Amino acid sequence: MSAPTTRQADALAPAGFKQCWNLLKSLPSAPSRARLTGLLLIVAATVALMNLGSQLLGRIVDIVQGQDIALIGSGRGAMVAALGVIAFCLVAEVSGRTLVSFLINSRVRRLSMDLRTQALSSVLRAPVPRILELGTGNVITRLSKDIDTVVNTITTMGDRLLITVFMLPLTALALIFIHPAYGVLFLLAAAMMYPFVKGTIRDIPAVTNVVSSVEARRNSILLDTIRALDTLRHFRLGTWAARRMERYSWETVQSWADRIPLFTRILAQGSIAYGFLLIGIILMSVPMVSFDWISQGEAAAAVLLVTRLEIHVFNLLFFAGEIQHAGTSLGRAVALTLLDDVPSTETTPPLKSAPSVRIAGLYYSYPGGASVLRDINLELEAGTTTALVGTSGAGKSTLAALVAGLQYPDAGQIFLGEVDTAATSSSWLSRHVALVTQEVHLFSGTLREDLLLARPAATDSELWKALHAVGLDESSRWLPEGLDTAIGAGNPEVGPEAAQQLSLARMLLRQPPVLIMDEATSEAGSEHAEVLEEAARKVTQGRTCLVVAHRLDQARSADRILVMEAGRIVEDGDHASLIAAGGRYARAYTQWEHGQES
Numbered sequence: 001m002s003a004p005t006t007r008q009a010d011a012l013a014p015a016g017f018k019q020c021w022n023l024l025k026s027l028p029s030a031p032s033r034a035r036l037t038g039l040l041l042i043v044a045a046t047v048a049l050m051n052l053g054s055q056l057l058g059r060i061v062d063i064v065q066g067q068d069i070a071l072i073g074s075g076r077g078a079m080v081a082a083l084g085v086i087a088f089c090l091v092a093e094v095s096g097r098t099l100v101s102f103l104i105n106s107r108v109r110r111l112s113m114d115l116r117t118q119a120l121s122s123v124l125r126a127p128v129p130r131i132l133e134l135g136t137g138n139v140i141t142r143l144s145k146d147i148d149t150v151v152n153t154i155t156t157m158g159d160r161l162l163i164t165v166f167m168l169p170l171t172a173l174a175l176i177f178i179h180p181a182y183g184v185l186f187l188l189a190a191a192m193m194y195p196f197v198k199g200t201i202r203d204i205p206a207v208t209n210v211v212s213s214v215e216a217r218r219n220s221i222l223l224d225t226i227r228a229l230d231t232l233r234h235f236r237l238g239t240w241a242a243r244r245m246e247r248y249s250w251e252t253v254q255s256w257a258d259r260i261p262l263f264t265r266i267l268a269q270g271s272i273a274y275g276f277l278l279i280g281i282i283l284m285s286v287p288m289v290s291f292d293w294i295s296q297g298e299a300a301a302a303v304l305l306v307t308r309l310e311i312h313v314f315n316l317l318f319f320a321g322e323i324q325h326a327g328t329s330l331g332r333a334v335a336l337t338l339l340d341d342v343p344s345t346e347t348t349p350p351l352k353s354a355p356s357v358r359i360a361g362l363y364y365s366y367p368g369g370a371s372v373l374r375d376i377n378l379e380l381e382a383g384t385t386t387a388l389v390g391t392s393g394a395g396k397s398t399l400a401a402l403v404a405g406l407q408y409p410d411a412g413q414i415f416l417g418e419v420d421t422a423a424t425s426s427s428w429l430s431r432h433v434a435l436v437t438q439e440v441h442l443f444s445g446t447l448r449e450d451l452l453l454a455r456p457a458a459t460d461s462e463l464w465k466a467l468h469a470v471g472l473d474e475s476s477r478w479l480p481e482g483l484d485t486a487i488g489a490g491n492p493e494v495g496p497e498a499a500q501q502l503s504l505a506r507m508l509l510r511q512p513p514v515l516i517m518d519e520a521t522s523e524a525g526s527e528h529a530e531v532l533e534e535a536a537r538k539v540t541q542g543r544t545c546l547v548v549a550h551r552l553d554q555a556r557s558a559d560r561i562l563v564m565e566a567g568r569i570v571e572d573g574d575h576a577s578l579i580a581a582g583g584r585y586a587r588a589y590t591q592w593e594h595g596q597e598s
């Protein structure tokens, strides 16, 4: 696979501001309106005192010149009072900032925890095809790096950002208060900045979303490489994998580099607008002082107020990228929470018994690939077991995945009883259809904990009953501690046959009305074949089953056998009738029987 030549955003667009705001408000750790107002009042008071300190510092010039200042007076007493208030303002500034920073930091970490939990549970409930389309690397990037970016940005510059937001209007007010002409200049500088800011708000999100998407693709490739370690070693593809990783990493570096012209432009535009304001204030002050419109101290105060603004304006401009990046990252994480298709009230009633499965006019092709399934029409009778057989690549696993809801068909419908699965939520579907494959994931913990996931209210004796039914008992070498045996990641490995038995036991406990088995008993070696096949037979009883049979002995006992060839069903019947028909199945079966004998 080669790296894409143009850098593009991925399939799931970031959520907008309103969606993010609504989601954040609904999180358990969201601050109450009173707390939010309290925080804003602290910021406003801190900024007001910062401005007061700057103004008084300027007015010291007037005190030195013996002028009388409102509320403070003149002479030595006024000087002491002014210095006292300035000191107080400095202490208030430091305390206010520390408090604001503490309040923001402690809240944002709890909010990020809630957001991660909510996004993850939405991902778990979302339709599987949607997640597969997004890619696991993408989802992981959104759940980890994107949320971390938001937390890091807010904890490092959230307080500064809030202070700047208040600083701009309060400085404008203070300047108007000194003389309205300063206010006019401030408005002119703001008008100059307006198109710059508008352009920035327009351009940055798209650029930053591309950066995050490219990073997500790189992470997908990384995951793919780690997952395929065995294959890569086996085929000596280490160098190819390293080169592929290098290409995608370089793509990430390039996408970051693509941002540079945009940020250079933002800084240049900010410098022009700020330079206009500062030079304008100094130039205006000279005639205003000489015409006695303002005192020298007031002119000094105005210049100090604008000088003080510099660090805040440039903080905003300098970190505009990070701030927007955090905004986009937040949107990307919040978009995951919107994947969940579970309606607030489920309208499709649960099925009371195993339903028939009707497939009508089904077509499917993998993205960019040739047609895999063509016009499949069939009905699986309720409570029966149907085996799918056919040559490798015929489309058996693909058909099984479509019925299990892991892929969306290109055309056609799948009905469970009367329910069109396309019109139900993915959680309704997953409650009614279970898929057992060769890959068994055992959750880390005790065997009891793992089995209880399938039926939380099951008693120990019910768990043992399910284990006995699939051929595992107290004497099994894989269960030395019985139900307390530690299994899953970090614990001694359970053999592949035992893992498949456990997976079948989970199905017995879960009792799904429709069961799809794809290579679910593929580990059946000669000594275990009987046990696994018997376990599979028990699991299929009482439900509608579709079994992808890779060995013909698995098909023989099914109620019905479908033979697939190049995406179509070419033979349909039970074992006896297909043998009697002498077609592909009969030939394959005879060959298989000879193979078994020799």
Ligand SMILES: Nc1ncnc2c1ncn2[C@@H]1O[C@H](COP(=O)(O)OP(=O)(O)OP(=O)(O)O)[C@@H](O)[C@H]1O
Pocket (backbone or CB within 6 Å): 366, 367, 369, 372, 390, 391, 392, 393, 394, 395, 396, 397, 398, 399
């Ligand atoms: N993820 C995928 N992306 C693209 N093509 C795929 C994908 N999975 C399967 N295919 C292709 O779709 C066709 C049908 O594959 P499928 O696995 O459904 O066949 P199968 O009958 O189950 O074969 P097997 O018995 O070997 O598992 C094959 O040509 C296969 O190469």
